[in-house]
Amino acid sequence: MNRSGFFRFMQRGLGLAAAVALAGAAYAQQEPIRIGAFLSVTGPAAFLGDPEQKTLEMYVEKLNAAGGVLGRKLQLVSYDSAGDAEKARTFAKRLIEQDKVDVIVGGSTTGETMAVVPLVEAAGIPFISLAGALVIIDPVKKWVFKTPHTDRMACERIFLDMRDRKLERIGLISGAGGFDKSMRAECLKVAPTYKVQIIADEAYGAGDTDMTAQLTKIKNTPGVQAVLNAGFGSGPAIVTKNFKQLAMNMPLYQSHGVASKEFIKLAGDAAEGVRLPAAAVLVAEQLPAGDKQKTVSVNYKKDYEARFKQDISTFGGHAHDGLMIAVEAMKRAGTTDKAKVRDAIENTKGFSGTGGVVNMSATDHMGLDLTHFRMLEVKKGNWTLVK
Numbered sequence: 001m002n003r004s005g006f007f008r009f010m011q012r013g014l015g016l017a018a019a020v021a022l023a024g025a026a027y028a029q030q031e032p033i034r035i036g037a038f039l040s041v042t043g044p045a046a047f048l049g050d051p052e053q054k055t056l057e058m059y060v061e062k063l064n065a066a067g068g069v070l071g072r073k074l075q076l077v078s079y080d081s082a083g084d085a086e087k088a089r090t091f092a093k094r095l096i097e098q099d100k101v102d103v104i105v106g107g108s109t110t111g112e113t114m115a116v117v118p119l120v121e122a123a124g125i126p127f128i129s130l131a132g133a134l135v136i137i138d139p140v141k142k143w144v145f146k147t148p149h150t151d152r153m154a155c156e157r158i159f160l161d162m163r164d165r166k167l168e169r170i171g172l173i174s175g176a177g178g179f180d181k182s183m184r185a186e187c188l189k190v191a192p193t194y195k196v197q198i199i200a201d202e203a204y205g206a207g208d209t210d211m212t213a214q215l216t217k218i219k220n221t222p223g224v225q226a227v228l229n230a231g232f233g234s235g236p237a238i239v240t241k242n243f244k245q246l247a248m249n250m251p252l253y254q255s256h257g258v259a260s261k262e263f264i265k266l267a268g269d270a271a272e273g274v275r276l277p278a279a280a281v282l283v284a285e286q287l288p289a290g291d292k293q294k295t296v297s298v299n300y301k302k303d304y305e306a307r308f309k310q311d312i313s314t315f316g317g318h319a320h321d322g323l324m325i326a327v328e329a330m331k332r333a334g335t336t337d338k339a340k341v342r343d344a345i346e347n348t349k350g351f352s353g354t355g356g357v358v359n360m361s362a363t364d365h366m367g368l369d370l371t372h373f374r375m376l377e378v379k380k381g382n383w384t385l386v387k
Helices: 003-029 046-065 085-097 110-123 151-164 178-194 212-219 235-245 261-271 280-286 294-308 314-333 338-346
Strands: 033-039 074-080 103-106 127-129 144-146 169-174 197-203 226-230 252-254 275-278 374-379 382-385
Touching: 033 046, 033 085, 033 314, 046 074, 046 294, 046 314, 074 085, 085 103, 085 110, 103 314, 110 127, 110 144, 110 178, 127 314, 151 178, 151 226, 151 252, 151 275, 151 374, 169 178, 169 212, 178 197, 178 226, 197 212, 212 235, 226 235, 235 252, 235 261, 261 382, 280 294, 280 314, 280 374, 280 382, 294 314, 314 338
Parallel strands: 033 074, 033 103, 103 127, 127 144, 169 197, 169 226, 226 252, 252 275
Antiparallel strands: 275 374, 374 382
């Protein structure tokens, strides 16, 4: 190669290198995909929000390490609403108007979620809630979705188990929170369908530290065969302890609102024998090899426990599913355009998450059925799968 040819070769090489550098710079300068969240990281519902926050942080990092989504990095913009509905509204407004997020995954509690619904509907932004009450998605709201099973489904799954055990006459006790009230109402509605009679119905306040009076009334109701506590937070652990103290010789059921090891720790040995419906992730290793949820549940459990050195809960799993449903929707839509992402979320089919296999539609913005809502029982301080 002569001198002029060498210089032309070098110029082409330098031009290619410059083009590559410019492309890299353009990639680096691309706006990130912003994932908004408001979660009860502190406060009375921290057992929900803390694992949700950690899960979102972990999987945003993992997705970014794998190259991001649509060639762009993800950015998590998250606020601690501490279980306060007014704070949730304030933060949701900030996420929409100031932070300009592309999607919101959050709302640890029903109260927070419902306070935000009018804002996301007016703004036209996809919102995937992590709370449990049926009212979040029934009636269907255009921009609102959710990942956990509903309170009505919890009642139905429990009543199916009661029917198998020939328990027909029960006492109901519930707390004062939005989820508690909603689940109580749903249990009263569906009980006749399952031939269950609720013959005692008691309630406790948010700050109550002893429920022996209410449980004594249930115990003294003639014919009661089992007790169902519709609630979440610290209340169910107190109910469980008082239940044992009163030597109530009958089955006790809790809701999926306490589906974490924290409930077992709080209730202590009184939790032995308690049953509740929950996502499969709590018993990931106990699932049969062919179960569609086994792989995702085992992987989530392994990732979370290795990173944070603490037990998983179904609540962190709800955040995992919400984020991944949003990400997969963006991939299918090929864009972060909010309307197209909303449509893609609504058309989610066959998504295997920690909560079940999700099949959404225009009339179902959750996409779960009872087949993947497992009945668990506490045995020797651990969750076991009821066969």
